[in-house]
Amino acid sequence: xxxxxxxxxxxxxxxxxxxxxxxxxxxxxxxxxxxxxxxxxxxxxxxxxxxxxxxxxxxxxxxxxxxxxxxxxxxxxxxxxxxxxxxxxxxxxxxxxxxxxxxxxxxxxxxxxxxxxxxxxxxxxxxxxxxxxxxxxxxxxxxxxxxxxxxxxxxxxxxxxxxxxxxxxxxxxxxxxxxxxxxxxxxxxxxxxxxx
Amino acid sequence: xxxxxxxxxxxxxxxxxxxxxxxxxxxxxxxxxxxxxxxxxxxxxxxxxxxxxxxxxxxxxxxxxxxxxxxxxxxxxxxxxxxxxxxxxxxxxxxxxxxxxxxxxxxxxxxxxxxxxxxxxxxxxxxxxxxxxxxxxxxxxxxxxxxxxxxxxxxxxxxxxxxxxxxxxxxxxxxxxxxxxxxxxxxxxxxxxxxxxxxxxxxxxxxxxxxxxxxxxxxxxxxxxxxxxxxxxxxxxxxxxxxxxxxxxxxxxxxxxxxxxxxxxxxxxxxxxxxxxxxxxxxxxxxxxxxxxxxxxxxxxxxxxxxxxxxxxxxxxxxxxxxxxxxxxxxxxxxxxxxxxxxxxxxxxxxxxxxxxxxxxxxxxxxxxxxxxxxxxxxxxxxxxxxxxxxxxxxxxxxxxxxxxxxxxxxxxxxxx
Numbered sequence: 298x299x300x301x302x303x304x305x306x307x308x309x310x311x312x313x314x315x316x317x318x319x320x321x322x323x324x325x326x327x328x329x330x331x332x333x334x335x336x337x338x339x340x341x342x343x344x345x346x347x348x349x350x351x352x353x354x355x356x357x358x359x360x361x362x363x364x365x366x367x368x369x370x371x372x373x374x375x376x377x378x379x380x381x382x383x384x385x386x387x388x389x390x391x392x393x394x395x396x397x398x399x400x401x402x403x404x405x406x407x408x409x410x411x412x413x414x415x416x417x418x419x420x421x422x423x424x425x426x427x428x429x430x431x432x433x434x435x436x437x438x439x440x441x442x443x444x445x446x447x448x449x450x451x452x453x454x455x456x457x458x459x460x461x462x463x464x465x466x467x468x469x470x471x472x473x474x475x476x477x478x479x480x481x482x483x484x485x486x487x488x489x490x491x492x493x
Numbered sequence: 494x495x496x497x498x499x500x501x502x503x504x505x506x507x508x509x510x511x512x513x514x515x516x517x518x519x520x521x522x523x524x525x526x527x528x529x530x531x532x533x534x535x536x537x538x539x540x541x542x543x544x545x546x547x548x549x550x551x552x553x554x555x556x557x558x559x560x561x562x563x564x565x566x567x568x569x570x571x572x573x574x575x576x577x578x579x580x581x582x583x584x585x586x587x588x589x590x591x592x593x594x595x596x597x598x599x600x601x602x603x604x605x606x607x608x609x610x611x612x613x614x615x616x617x618x619x620x621x622x623x624x625x626x627x628x629x630x631x632x633x634x635x636x637x638x639x640x641x642x643x644x645x646x647x648x649x650x651x652x653x654x655x656x657x658x659x660x661x662x663x664x665x666x667x668x669x670x671x672x673x674x675x676x677x678x679x680x681x682x683x684x685x686x687x688x689x690x691x692x693x694x695x696x697x698x699x700x701x702x703x704x705x706x707x708x709x710x711x712x713x714x715x716x717x718x719x720x721x722x723x724x725x726x727x728x729x730x731x732x733x734x735x736x737x738x739x740x741x742x743x744x745x746x747x748x749x750x751x752x753x754x755x756x757x758x759x760x761x762x763x764x765x766x767x768x769x770x771x772x773x774x775x776x777x778x779x780x781x782x783x784x785x786x787x788x789x790x791x792x793x794x795x796x797x798x799x800x801x802x803x804x805x806x807x808x809x810x811x812x813x814x815x816x817x818x819x820x821x822x823x824x825x826x827x828x829x830x831x832x833x834x835x836x837x838x839x840x841x842x843x844x845x846x847x848x849x850x851x852x853x854x855x856x857x858x859x860x861x862x863x864x865x866x867x868x869x870x871x872x873x874x875x876x877x878x879x880x881x882x883x884x885x886x887x888x889x890x891x892x893x894x895x896x897x898x899x900x901x902x903x904x905x906x907x908x909x910x
Contacts (some may be wrong), residue, residue: 333841336839336840336841336845336877339838343896345877346589346897346898347571347588347590348673348674349587355856374674375672375695375696375697375755376674376697376755376840376841378697379755379756379841380841382756416617417875435751440589440590441587441590441591441616442590442591442619442636442673443673443817446671446673449671453669474616491744491849
C-alpha cells in the first residue's frame, strides 16, 4: 500500500478516485501526527531550531527507518526518543508520507563550483544535498554542526549504518567540517505541491 | 586512504580522485599572538525591510504591564544569550550555530544600527554563551571550549581580534560526551570573580552508568573556574539542563533555571527556578524530574544526596531559559532585584505554553513568586510567533530580550502612564 501511495503522490500512476481519496486521507492523518513535530521541524519540514534537521521532501523510507530506530532505541536522542516511543507503526508511516509530500529545491551559493562538492558524499546525498537514494537523507541547508554531530555519531557507534559507519570512521575532523560546511551553505526552499 | 576510497566507490558507484585535504589554519593561535589571519570579510545583517516590519506587527500583540513598551531592537539570526558590553558600546549575542553577533547602537536611539559577526576568522561551535567581566573581558562558552577576548568592545571593529583559550578545545567535557542538544552553555562572572558555566546533560533522564563521570566533570551541573581556566570545581550538582543563571545583586547567591523531564505528561513535572546558597548543593536530577516529582527511571530508589527543592515551580514544559536580576533605575521600584527570565515555550505539550518573559519577585525572607511580564508570542492557532531565550539589561535600565525563532532582539522600556 505504501508503495502504491508514493507512486500516486509522485503522479506516476493514473489515480483511481478511491485510491486518491485514500492517499489524501492518509496525508491528512499524517498532517495531524506532524502537529507533534512542528515546533522543531516545522509543519512543512523546514526546521525551526538548528539542532533539528529539515525533513520536508525527505525520502519516505529514510523517515520511517529513523522514526523506527528512535522508537526501538537503536538510535537515541533526548527529544526524538520521547516522541517516537509513543508513535504506532501506522502513525509513523503516515507522518513520513506527510513530510515526504513536500517539494524541496536546493540552490548552491553563488560562485560555487560543483567540482568542489565532497566527493565521498555526493553519490548518495547529491552535489546539492538532495538525496539520490531512498535510504539517505537530504543534507541541503542543515546546520553544519548537525551534520558533524551525525558523522561523529557514526564514528563512535552511537549511530550505525552499513555505508556511513566505515566512511565516518575514516574521516578526520577537518574533512567532516568541510563536508558539513558544503551542505550547510546550500539554500533550500520547501513548498507544498498540492496545498489544501 | 585506499580503504576510504574503496568504501566510497562501493557506496557511491563513482570513482574517487584525490579528496581535498587542506589543513585548517589555526587562527586561534595566530590571534593569541596578535597576528593577522588574512580574514577580511564580515557577514552583515540587514536591518529594516519587510522582515523587520513582520516582527514589528508581532510585537503589537505583546501584552505588558501598564506603562511598559516593547520595540524591535535588532535583527539577529538565531539569537541566543546576550552579553552587554560594560562600556555600553557593543552587545554580543551567541547562537547554537557557528556565529557570535556583535550589535551596536552608535547613535543611541535605542535601536541597533549595525549587526555583524564577531571574530569571523574563528570557527565557533555552538557559541551560545557570551558573558563579560566588569573589566571588559568577553568570555564565550562553546560546546567544548571557552575563549576570552580582551577589550572586545574595542577590537570587534576588525575581523581579527585578540583571542585566548580559557579552556581549550576538548577540555570542557570529554569529547566522547559531546552532543548538540542540551549544549547551550551559559556563563556569568560571579561576585568572587570566577566564571560560572552551566553544563547540561544530554539525556532526557541521565542514565545510571553515566552518573559517576558526570559528577566528576560537572555535566548535569554548573562549574566554576578562575578566569585563566585554573581551579575548576563543580559548584552545582543534580541539574538536568540549566540554560540561565545570575547572581543576586545583594546576597551574591546563584539563582538558575532548569528544564525538566519530558514524556511524563502535559502537566508534570514542573519547571524550576532554583536558589543556591552554598557550593556543592544537589538539586535532584536524575532522581527527581522537576520539583518533587520522581522520575520513572529512578522510581522508588533511595536518593543518595540531600536535595534542594526549587525556589519556584514554573509551569511544566514552558522551558525557562535565560535570566537576569534587574538593577536598573528605569523601571518602578518593585522591580529592583527582581528576576527577568525567558520561557522559550514547550516543544511537545498538547497545548503549547511559554514563549514569554517572566518576572520573579523575591521578598526579604527569600520567598520567590513568578508571574508573566510580556506575553503573546503564541497565536490563536497555537503557532509560535517568537520564542524568547534570554534577557539582559542595557545601561539605561531598559531590558533586551533575544528570540531565536524570529531571529531578533527586542527592547522593553518603561514610559509610565
